[in-house]
Amino acid sequence: MELETRNFIAGDWLNGADTVENRNPSDLSDVIGHFAQADAGQLATALDAARHAAAEWGATGPQKRHDVLMAIGTEMMARTGEIGALIAREEGKPFAEGKGEVYRAGQFFTYFAAEALRQLGQTADSVRPDIEIDVRREPVGVVAIISPWNFPVATPAW
Structure with a gap:
């Protein structure tokens, strides 16, 4: 089974700026999937969301x-x-x-x-x-x- 992934950022599933293919190193014919790669903007959004979530978690x-x-x-x-x-x-x-x-x-x-x-x-x-x-x-x-x-x-x- 080949996986296609997106990035989970601030409660939403987002396509990455690019994807990278990942293969099983013990069987290179086995493509595990294509995994989303975040760009700098998505990283900044993810960090902001994480800081917000950390504040909520701290109040839990x-x-x-x-x-x-x-x-x-x-x-x-x-x-x-x-x-x-x-x-x-x-x-x-x-x-x-x-x-x-x-x-x-x-x-x-x-x-x-x-x-x-x-x-x-x-x-x-x-x-x-x-x-x-x-x-x-x-x-x-x-x-x-x-x-x-x-x-x-x-x-x-x-």
């Missing part, structure tokens, strides 16, 4: 965050065979490794779901009297990454 309560992340993890683990087969074709890796990667990524999301409910911080004593140091972990915000090609699901899940 811990139970809702848990529920969303748990649903993602559960869905990924339920679809390991289907998604693992696509990963195996795209990467040229064994099917078992593709399935394992997808399942592990699903586990990451269920872990993150549990962390959303854990309301722990850290405190430390100061060398100064009557001072307490409070450590809070906060997201850095929207980032763009170029992730390794050999683990296309697990690495971005982290």
Whole structure:
């Protein structure tokens, strides 16, 4: 099956400025699909949408965050065979490794779901009297990454 993709940006499926063909490296006659490539304008729109979504996500309560992340993890683990087969074709890796990667990524999301409910911080004593140091972990915000090609699901899940 050959895939044709578009870019999902700000809630809409958009054609890319160009497409790139992707072939199975273990069988070059197997064209996996043609994948949309964003241009600078689409990238800027996607970054703006991500910043807006990050602000909304930041205002979301811990139970809702848990529920969303748990649903993602559960869905990924339920679809390991289907998604693992696509990963195996795209990467040229064994099917078992593709399935394992997808399942592990699903586990990451269920872990993150549990962390959303854990309301722990850290405190430390100061060398100064009557001072307490409070450590809070906060997201850095929207980032763009170029992730390794050999683990296309697990690495971005982290």
